[in-house]
Each structure stands twice: as structure tokens, then as C-alpha cells.
Amino acid sequence: MADYDVVVIGAGSTGTAVARDCAMRGLRTLLLERDDIASATVGTCAGMISSGLKYMDEPEIVDMCSDEVVHFLRIARHIIMKNPILTPMLEMSDLSSGGNFAEEYSKRAESRDVPPVLFLTPEDSREIEPSLNPEIIASLYFEEYFIDPFRLCILQALDAKNHGADVKTYCELVDIDVKDGKIVGVVYFNRITREEKRVSTHIVINAAGPWASKVAKFAEAKVDLRLNKGAHVILDRRVVNVGVIAKAVDGRMIYLFPHENTTLLGTTAIDTWEDPDTLTASHDEIEYLLQSMEWVIPSIRDARIIRTMEGVRPLVADWKIPEGKVTRGYEIIDHSSQNIKGLISFTGGKLVMCRHMAEAATDLAAEMLRVETECKTHLEPLPGNEDDVDVLALAKEFDISQHAVERLRARRGTETRMILELTKDHPDWKTTICTCEPVIEAEIRYSIRHEFPQTLNDLRRRVRLGTGPCQATFCTYKAAAILADERELSGHDFQLDILDFLSERWKGKRPSFRREQIIQEEVAQGMYACVGNLDLTLGSVYTRKPWEDWS
């Protein structure tokens, strides 16, 4: 018997959803991720589980997205937020396209528990969002849902594990064994132990996003992708009360979303042939976004850019059409058509479709394995979504600020109580470690014990540590000390972990520097160098992890 029925490659939104579905259907599943969960494309996305109306000329996709939103509200409501959105209009020609959108949106509004689209006068629009340009002639008001993409992936992976899957982070697929035209196994390299391991499997599901072509090549199979770069700019505060969607300089739609205690401005869309591992946002991309949004929010440049965030969309390979016309649907490749049985790959898709994509791939895998299974991923709650949480009562019972408990609830749902219970034996674990969020010590310790983070960066994805306006200036050392305590790390490893974390932050900060920020960064670097005795020149080696050789 083979070691596994299915090996899934990549722990982004797609791979974690596939691993969860396979494990829930009783397939013996291994999930391999070369870095951390949600460390690639999905971690750079806006997290909008949109109604799909941007793609109005693909009605089947609009229907699919609407249905998926309903499923997410059932299985993951604790990590979902509903955001009101305004689309301000500056010209009469905007009104007709707005009319079509309003009609399509309103048809599906009830099922998604949102109101139909409203047309607002300039006065009403500015009452909702005072920073709108006074010259707007009207605006559309509607509501969309957003999910925390990091938590979604972590919860899908944990649920896969709870259903028996093996989940291995920092394990990179380095070869696929094919015998007589059939998948028989994979070889992976464990980046922490530096060991290679071979396991046997009947099926490989390639959910490697922009790296899907590279993964397929290990089996001498082919996946064509149209890689498309997208960049976001993150502003240091909530510059708007509500989301704003506006026409960019080239007629594309861009957005400004208040996100936690910052604001997300995005996104660009540029065909790319660059290595997805080393992309950064360009000056042109930042200016494109700022100038476009400035037309409707004239004060946008008053906010400080704290970082940029860029990712690569692994689009379906439709060529000779503009990027905006490429389908946002997905395709599943059964590589039997290339004479390799047991290999399944994805192209295209979106975060909002990840559960749907997983269901389709798992159906195909089950058919190949000749087992009868039923998908339940749209019915069963993800961990933390089992019940409601009474934030006020918990804040009172554990004598902790209501704000801290509310932020904890938004990441954890019913796990909030389990985390607060830890403070009964350790009252000092109520200490706030990251003040921007806030994150308390008990949550960090809980995450280290139950969510397999290996580094501070991994902790950031699980608890949002260091992602707020101060960009980790004040929480890094405190969190590193907790990680070192839980993991019994040496002083040397403790320092390397901090360097790895700061260099990852630096990657996103560097493209955003303007005027005073350069001086501020000099001060911050001086602080790390003098107080922490950290040689930040080492931190410029982005790809290195704490356990790798930094000498």
C-alpha cells in the first residue's frame, strides 16, 4: 500500500482547501509547503470574497462567487467582516455602467444577506465619507465581505490535520516519481532538518499557484500560466470610513479598503515574467495607485505609506487579449491527457473560489482512486466557528480590555475562551505584546503550541503581530523572547529569528520610502543596531531562514 492516497503541493488558499477536503473524505493526505502556510500569493491579496460582479460578462463565475460567499458565511463567519463600499462617479458616462452593476448585484443580494445597491446623492455620499471629492455627481453604495486570508489558510490546514492529514511546512517538493506513465511518489526536502525524504502516493495535486508550471515539470508535465503581478500600498491609518472603488488612470477599477487599523490601496495588474519570489512594487505602480485614487479622495497623500505588498496571480493562459479580459475562473488539468496518470494541476482561480476548486479536484482524485465520497466542506464549520462569542462577558470575566478581547475574537472565534483560560494560571500573560493590534502574550503562546509556527514571521501570519502602523518596531523583541522561551532557542537563534523577521518587513517597507520616512527608518535601524546589537546588513539576505547558515 502507498504511504498516501494524495500529496498536495502548496499551502496557499487552494492547497489548504484541497488538503481539508481530501482529509474530510477519508483520503490519506500529505500537504507539503516549502515555506509557511499562506506565505505566498494568498498572503498578498485583499481578502475580498467578492460577489464576482467585476466579471459581469462571466455570469457563471458571478453565480459561483455568490454561492461561495454563502458557504463561507456558514463555515467561517468568525473571520469574516462585512464592509460598506462607495463607488463615487465623476462623469455622466459612469452612471450607465453603474446601472448594470446595480441590477446584477441586487438580484443576488438577499441570498448573501446584503442590501440591494443604492444610488446616493453627492451630499449623502459625503456624509458617509467626508473625504470624497466635492465634485462627484453621485455614488453607488453596496456591501461586500472580506475574510482574513492568513487565518483562513491556517484554519483549513488545522482542520485537515484534525481529520488525519499530515501537514508539513518548510518541506519543498524536489521531485515527482513517475513509473509507466503513473505517479508513484514524491521526494521532498525538509529545509529545517536538511533531510530529503521519498514517500509513495497514488495522486499528486499541484496547488502551487504561480509555481505550478515548475512543479509539473518534476513529472515532465506541462502547465501554462499567464502570470500577472498585483501590488498594494498600505497606509498607516484608516483614511476612509468605508471602502471606495474608483476608476484608475487607465479605466481599470481600483480600490481603497479600510483594513483592520490600516488602509489597503490596490491593485495593479501587470503581465510579468519576473521570478515571483523576488518581486517588489515599482515607483510607477505606487504613483499609478496614488494618482488614480487622488481623483476621488484628494487627501490620500496625507497618509503615510507603511509598506507595499505584491503578489502574482496565476491566471489561465489566455493570450492576445488584455489582462482584464482573461477569465477569473479556474481550470483543472488532468495530466492523463499528457500521458501522466495521477497528476492534477490548477490554473486560474481566486481566493473566494478556493473551496469550490478543492471540491472539483477532490472529486477527480476520488474518481481516479475509485472511491465514492461526498464533499462536506461547505457544511462543516472551520475551527472557531462552532458558536457565538460574548465579548463583553469574557472581558469582564478575565478582567481584560474589551478591545483586546474583540480583536482576539475576530481571529479566533470560540478559541478566545481557551486562550483567555491560560491567563488563570499565568496572569502576566495578559500583557499586550503588539500594541497596534493588540495581541496578548497568551495568544502568542497558544499559537506557538498549537499552530506550528517556526519563526516570528510565521507568528505574524497567525496573530497579525507587527502588521500595524508601527510595523513591528515595538513588539519584535518581546515576541522573539516568548518564541525563544517556548522553543528553548539559543541566544544566537533568537537573534537570527529577529533578523529574518526584520528583513521580511524591510522587503515591503523599502519601495515605500518617501522624504521623512527615510530619516525615520535610519533611526529605527540605528535602534536595532545599538540596542539589539543586530547587524542589519545580514538581514538583506531575504531567502535565509533562522536555521540556515548566516555566516
Ligand SMILES: Cc1cc2nc3c(=O)[nH]c(=O)nc-3n(C[C@H](O)[C@H](O)[C@H](O)COP(=O)(O)OP(=O)(O)OC[C@H]3O[C@@H](n4cnc5c(N)ncnc54)[C@H](O)[C@@H]3O)c2cc1C
Ligand atoms: C494583488 C492581488 C490581490 C488579490 N485580491 C484578491 C481578492 O481580494 N479576492 C480573491 O478572491 N482573490 C484575490 N487575489 C487572487 C488570489 O490571491 C489568488 O488567486 C490565490 O490566493 C492563489 O492562491 P494559491 O493557493 O493558488 O497560490 P499561493 O498562495 O501562491 O500558494 C501556492 C503555494 O505553493 C507553494 N509552493 C510552490 N512550489 C512549491 C514546492 N516545490 N514545494 C512545496 N510548496 C511549493 C508556495 O510556497 C505557496 O505557498 C488577489 C491576487 C493578487 C496578486
